[in-house]
Amino acid sequence: MSLAAEQSADLGSEAFVRFEKVQKSYDGEILVVKDLNLDIPEGEFLTMLGPSGSGKTTSLMMLAGFEPATHGEIYLGGVSINNVPPNKRGIGMVFQNYALFPHMTVAENLAFPLHVRNMNKSEVEAKVQRALEMVELPAMGGRRPAQLSGGQQQRVAVARALVFDPKLILMDEPLGALDKQLREQMQYEIKHIHENLGVTVVYVTHDQAEALTMSDRIAVFEDGVIQQLSTPDDLYERPQNSFVAQFIGENNKLHGKVSKIDGEIATIDLDGGGSVSAAAINIGGVGDRTTLSLRPERVEIEPAEGVTDNAITGEILELIYLGDHIRTRMNVAGNTEFIVKVPNNAGNKPLAEGAKVKVGWQATDCRALDPLS
Numbered sequence: 001m002s003l004a005a006e007q008s009a010d011l012g013s014e015a016f017v018r019f020e021k022v023q024k025s026y027d028g029e030i031l032v033v034k035d036l037n038l039d040i041p042e043g044e045f046l047t048m049l050g051p052s053g054s055g056k057t058t059s060l061m062m063l064a065g066f067e068p069a070t071h072g073e074i075y076l077g078g079v080s081i082n083n084v085p086p087n088k089r090g091i092g093m094v095f096q097n098y099a100l101f102p103h104m105t106v107a108e109n110l111a112f113p114l115h116v117r118n119m120n121k122s123e124v125e126a127k128v129q130r131a132l133e134m135v136e137l138p139a140m141g142g143r144r145p146a147q148l149s150g151g152q153q154q155r156v157a158v159a160r161a162l163v164f165d166p167k168l169i170l171m172d173e174p175l176g177a178l179d180k181q182l183r184e185q186m187q188y189e190i191k192h193i194h195e196n197l198g199v200t201v202v203y204v205t206h207d208q209a210e211a212l213t214m215s216d217r218i219a220v221f222e223d224g225v226i227q228q229l230s231t232p233d234d235l236y237e238r239p240q241n242s243f244v245a246q247f248i249g250e251n252n253k254l255h256g257k258v259s260k261i262d263g264e265i266a267t268i269d270l271d272g273g274g275s276v277s278a279a280a281i282n283i284g285g286v287g288d289r290t291t292l293s294l295r296p297e298r299v300e301i302e303p304a305e306g307v308t309d310n311a312i313t314g315e316i317l318e319l320i321y322l323g324d325h326i327r328t329r330m331n332v333a334g335n336t337e338f339i340v341k342v343p344n345n346a347g348n349k350p351l352a353e354g355a356k357v358k359v360g361w362q363a364t365d366c367r368a369l370d371p372l373s
Contacts, residue, residue, distance in 0.1 A: 015075070016044075017200065017202065018038070018074070019074055021073070022059070023069065024058050031070075033058050034223075034225050035225075036224075038059075042200055043200055044201075044217065045203065045215050046217050047210075048202065049221065050247075051222070051247070054223065055221050055224040060202060064091060065084065066086060068082070090167070091170055094158055094170070094174045095172055098145070100145040100156060100157060103144075104144070105141065105142055106144070107132075107141035110141075110159055111124050113163060127164070129141070131162055132159060137155055140156075150178050157174070169199055169200070171202070171203045173206070174190075176207075203215070208248050208249065218230065218231075220235065222243050235248050238281075242282075242371070252293075252338050253292060254333050254338075255292075256269050256270040256292065257288065258285065258286050261286060265280060266278055266283060266368045270333040274312050274333060276310040277309055278366040282368070283369070290369065291368075293366070299341075299360070300360050301328070301351070302357055303359075308362055312358070313356055314330040314359050315355070316328060316329075316352065319352075326341075327339065338359075
């Protein structure tokens with residue numbers, strides 16, 4: 001069983017959504033999704049994160065019913081939904097392009113899924129007003145989508161997905177069309193709506209910062225497989241392979257060979273010279289190649305003698321002032337894109353481009369993973 005499958009299986013019988021050995025091929029030869037096993041408990045905000053072509057959107061479309069699974073079963077509330085049409089699954093959907101009817105008012109857009117379910121007029125009016133208040137647009141019911149800002153249109157799209165009280169909401173890159181500031185604002189708003197309602201959300205994005213901000217757990221996809229399934233802090237602090245380490249957050253990588261393994265700590269002879277110790281996470285044996293993963297904020301410039309497990313000389317190539325910290329690009333062991341985030345504290349010694357300085361870090365902050373080119 002894969003690591004992701006083991007992590008998913010921990011939720012076992014509590015699963016509200018379950019993918020069981022699900023595969024998807026469009027041409028009968030190439031698998032876009034490979035043996036997906038994933039359990040999502042009720043009330044969770046789970047994000048499917050990955051680059052284009054990784055299988056995340058296809059997995060969401062199979063759950064929505066817009067794409068059939070080539071193999072395996074998808075369960076909702078313990079019942080297989082493979083043969084249930086999309087409109088019978090009771091799932092709310094939010095798309096990147098909002099998909100609002102331009103000729104209808106906001107209230108009419110929200111009422112549409114209720115009329116489809118044959119609700120009476122008074123119930124429809126009450127649910128529409130409640131949904132508008134939920135997204136803080138109580139007075140916008142009479143406007144048409146073209147009269148709203150992008151952020152307001154996205155709120156209406158969220159309200160329409162919530163208006164019929166579904167237990168599951170699917171969101172496919174819903175904030176991709178918004179500018180940075182509005183996108184960040186909407187991240188918190190969607191997160192708060194989820195927290196207040198307790199509805200289950202499956203969210204697809206390629207934006208790792210967005211996933212870290214909003215999710216209870218994140219499934220990182222690559223090549224049709226979940227590479228790691230963890231909480232945001234666990235993914236960032238404890239990546240299980242080099243792909244996850246590089247994809248989630250900023251990461252320094254150093255290449256070398258394993259020269260010694262002592263329990264949970266390995267000694268690595270770096271390609272660019274010098275040896276360092278690191279946590280042995282995903283390596284072979286002595287003599288095998290490895291890629292080290294090290295977060296920029298875990299590195300200290302000119303550490304006091306003996307304070308850090310590792311110390312190596314590097315050259316400062318570039319200094320960029322970013323207010324709260326100085327982004328310092330260095331050449332360390334042959335990596336000319338080695339980044340150190342130096343806090344902008346009054347007590348710090350001034351740095352100079354071209355200077356050669358010691359950089360240090362703890363062995364446990366440096367993870368020895370599978371080799372990358």
